[in-house]
Amino acid sequence: MRMKMVISYDGTNFSGYQIQPGKRTIQGEIEKALGKMHKIDKVPVIASGRTDSGVHAIGQVIHFDTQLQIEPSNWLRALTSLLPSDIQIIDIGKVDDHFHARYDAKSKEYRYVIFHREQPDIFKRHYAYWVAESLDIDKMKQALTYIEGKHDFTSFCAANSGVKGDKIRTVLQAALEEQGDEIIFTIRGDGFLYNMVRIIVGTVVEVGKGKRDPEEILNILRAKNRKVAGKTAPAHGLFLWNVQY
């Protein structure tokens, strides 16, 4: 029986999603908790994709196979009691045996939070990227319009990514909204390259600071060279918001 699970996690105290020996990872904690329920060492799980150290998730999706006959509400309760307080199960239920959390994902939505104020706020230090300088929001919005659509995003992919195949992806939405002291980016696409959202945000922030013109995004895309894009924005402002199937 295949189970699909939607989870949220606070990435602060994890060495990222993917299991690594000797490191505290989200995958490691979940496989161990499921292992306890199954009275074995661990139960392998497959996620929609990895998230880096410090990156958070509101709606990460995972699947795994089980022989246990348990009601969904009991699954949630039992597994919650075995997981640490920084991983939360939002939903769990039976799915078709052919469902695959990674291959069946049609699109993903990320949000990126900038805390935009002269003084930092220690309560946001793990959950938003603090930018003290003034930002031209309209120019940032304009820059994001050039990100939308089907492009070769080589310039927005970490140089050491090891991504195989082409780097053409379709960004379905690239927008930002101001909410009080926060600037919230919404980036939704059919697939993402390594560090793609963080490089987009880092580059758009440079536009906001007046270091680049919004139209430069077009040149950056054309260059297909990581070096011409801006800095990678820090991990702790990034949230995997949800995954569409």
Added chain:
Amino acid sequence: MRMKMVISYDGTNFSGYQIQPGKRTIQGEIEKALGKMHKIDKVPVIASGRTDSGVHAIGQVIHFDTQLQIEPSNWLRALTSLLPSDIQIIDIGKVDDHFHARYDAKSKEYRYVIFHREQPDIFKRHYAYWVAESLDIDKMKQALTYIEGKHDFTSFCAANSGVKGDKIRTVLQAALEEQGDEIIFTIRGDGFLYNMVRIIVGTVVEVGKGKRDPEEILNILRAKNRKVAGKTAPAHGLFLWNVQY
């Protein structure tokens, strides 16, 4: 020269404000950082009062004496660079040599945050008390009106407090406000007993759940007995908001 400092801290990873051997405390970190600036072991500081393990501060006030001749903006920069990321200096400046952070405090304001939703939110687990049950907000507001004023708050003081002298205090404001999924209590008074705000909140939550009538607050005050009041609400929802002089 006496300096007054307003600080904010995230209490999550501290064993409270007060210095204790072998424990990570706010006072300990500040005295050590000041010690580095003065090239001595540590510089003693005096706060408006202690906060418990897990309790946060937005505007705690501290004073200390120094011979260093440094501009206020440089004080802030130098000390910030020596402090951990969960303590923030909001303001620092010279004060009258007779100023005392504790004895001169005329009143203090605390806020207490309840996260009121059926599902918890892991991002608020250290910063709000999660209550899933339905709450009668109007009855809670009514209960708080009986808290305001000058009373003997023995029933709202931890039994093991060791407080000397009388337990008569004046609560200048006791109110709550709903903001989305949050219920924010504001409790301002001329002085507070040990755990007083958390016992008030815990008792008022029991009123909200229908376990007690709002008028019971009057009986609890009259009883002068900790056992008749409600549970102590958890530390992590509490914020020392500011101190008035």
